[in-house]
Amino acid sequence: MTRRIPRFTPFRAAMFAIPAAIACLALAVFLQPGPSQGAQEDDMFGAADLQDLLAAFEDEPFARPSGPWSVSLPRDYGAHEAMRGDTWMMALHLEDEAGTRIGMTFGLVRLGLRAQAPGSQASPWALRTLYRGHLSLAEDGAAALEAEERFSRGAGAAGADSPSRKLWLDDWQIDYGGASAQEGLTLSASANGLPVRLHLSPAKAPVAMAGDDGAPVRGFVIPRLNVQGTIGKAEAERRVHGVAWLDRLWGDLPLPGGPLSNQRLILHLDDGTDLTLLRTQRSDGRGLATVEGLAVFPDGEALPLPPDGPGAIDMTATASWTTQDGSATYPVAWQLTGPGLDLTVAPMIENQDPGFALPGWIGAVTVSGRHDGVQVAGMGTLQMTDGSAP
The missing domain is CATH 2.40.370.10 (AttH-like domain)
Structure with missing residues (x-):
């Protein structure tokens, strides 16, 4: 490849x-x-x-991460x-x-x-x-x-x-x-x-x-x-x-809020490539969106994807779904283009609003197109926490 x-x-x-x-x-x-x-x-x-x-x-x-670190599994x-x-x-x-x-x-x-203070006994209640x-x-x-x-x-x-x-x-x-x-x-x-x-x-x-x-x-x-x-x-x-x-x-988990809207894709392609992308834009729709992420190839090589420059990926919404009460509209279909990449992402079903305490759309998608000149297909997940227009 x-x-x-x-x-x-x-x-x-x-x-x-x-x-x-x-x-x-x-x-x-x-x-x-x-x-x-x-x-x-x-x-x-x-x-x-x-x-x-x-x-x-x-x-x-609370304690904060410190010192040298590498992933240790299963710990x-x-x-x-x-x-x-x-x-x-x-x-x-x-x-x-x-x-x-x-x-x-x-x-x-x-x-x-x-x-909990060191040496203290916490109440179970x-x-x-x-x-x-x-x-x-x-x-x-x-x-x-x-x-x-x-x-x-x-x-x-x-x-x-x-x-x-x-x-x-x-x-x-x-x-x-x-x-x-x-x-x-x-x-x-x-x-x-x-x-x-x-x-x-x-x-x-x-x-x-x-x-x-x-x-x-x-x-x-x-x-x-x-x-x-x-x-x-x-x-x-x-x-x-x-x-x-x-x-x-x-x-220290990041706190919510702020003026940004996010859409995240996680894709598994049938050529063995795995891809995640995060698209960020102002919630009011103004300004340019940035897209960054990570590609992991079949041999396990992991390459970060830049938000700009020669390796940048463009993530363009092509269709949206609106909740029955009209309170939110979610961009549920996307076209991904970039060096060696031309993929169409579509929702498996449109209504994938889970009705959780925090409104959003968390759903399954299908993917098809070309990667490095070869026809590919696959499945993925799209996560969005608000209904901002793309």
Whole structure:
């Protein structure tokens, strides 16, 4: 394969902007005081104003990443509980035995609200940690997706246990119990009572997020994992297979807000290339959009994609979908062009608004076109947190 996308900038935390914004805004929604909450919680957690809440959240003295670092698996699959937060996001692109395409996203977030002093004994009822999880599942030909969102305090119903190598939120669980990184992860979850059990084994090495010592966040992606498992139960159970992308981040999660709109694509092409792109523009539509990302080739070579210059990728919206109440319009179809690249991205189904606490569109897409002069096809995931026009 001709490598015409040049090395330009290091892989950055920008790829994680959407999952982290979802996490922090979902935190604010969850912590809005109910009828009896205000008298029972302290001032930090009784704040009704989002800015007050975020300021209190930001002032807590959590540990920060420091010192030399490289990805260590399976350890770094697990939580870094001394730090403010962890995120796990999986984009899965699957088929069942009949060839029906299925797109799925799974996300889990751990957010520390109050740091624990060394040597102190935490009350099991203290509100110190919040977990948020989401699962969405879209099937080719369906009218809409199956989606579910959950919240929990980290007091037994949700948690992370490093010795047993498990993460859980109610009966949703990520098990990374293998002694070797190649043994991968097992995901057990459900959406509206539809059970999912999948095993993900890395097909490519992790790509570390670049950052100097003292950077507020660290993380990595595994751009391609092979997936085997089942969806459904009893006589309706189906065996599925496919590929997945894993984002993993820990440290001081970026806070939401600001004047920018983001659209992120994660694509798996059938020539073995994996691609993620983040398009950023002013929410009011003014100014030029920037697109940056990462390409990982079949041999595992990872090349960052520049926001400008000779290797830049252009990401142009070609069709939109509007919610039934007209409150938001999402650009759901795209044309990607750049050196050696001409791809058409289309939604698997248009209505992939999951109805989560934070409005957005998180959905499965199909991709076709040409890469380095060769016809390619594939599947992907498109994530958007607002309905701004492109």
